[in-house]
């Protein structure tokens with residue numbers, strides 16, 4: 001099954017977390033399983049925090065891109081549209097909250113399971129459970145916002 005990220009338009013397919021065109025990135029892949037969105041990722045030894053456990057920033061990064069992808073997929077689903085239909089839905093992160101509940105072992109795949117808890121206007125809220133060997137180790141809450149047309153054009157300051 002194609003992942004959400006396989007359908008991102010080329011101009012937004014370079015993200016470090018989810019861009020299929022970023023050779024140095026995580027290149028995560030997310031799919032629907034019923035009403036949940038699911039990403040599976042196997043950490044590398046260099047993703048270490050304390051030996052044996054995953055760096056928290058990696059977990060935050062996975063939640064981040066899992067959630068923006070889930071938000072886009074939820075909007076396509078809400079409108080009954082295919083993932084590759086035009087115009088594309090693109091979401092960026094407005095807010096990212098992570099609760100680290102337990103250390104996450106590095107020696108196996110991590111599963112992220114997302115639920116869409118709100119779709120309102122340009123905003124989608126995604127709650128994500130992070131599991132390692134079936135054990136809940138972290139929770140994420142992301143407010144994803146549909147990317148404005150002028151995203152990135154404003155000058156800082």
Ligand SMILES: CCCCCCCCCC(=O)SCCNC(=O)CCNC(=O)[C@H](O)C(C)(C)COP(=O)(O)OP(=O)(O)OC[C@H]1O[C@@H](n2cnc3c(N)ncnc32)[C@H](O)[C@@H]1OP(=O)(O)O
Pocket residue numbers: 008009012013015017018064065068072089090091092093094095120121122123143145146147148151
């Ligand atoms: C499909 C391809 C995707 C490829 C990209 C993947 C991205 C991967 C994830 C990332 O890492 S994205 C990079 C990190 N994020 C950013 O750089 C975003 C920087 N922030 C912004 O550009 C703007 O602040 C943002 C677009 C998020 C919001 O500005 P807007 O002017 O569009 O928001 P607006 O004020 O119109 O608010 C729209 C709704 O969002 C809500 N909102 C906006 N910012 C929020 C925030 N920070 N926290 C919570 N809610 C927020 C706001 O309250 C409102 O909700 P309601 O409709 O219910 O009133």
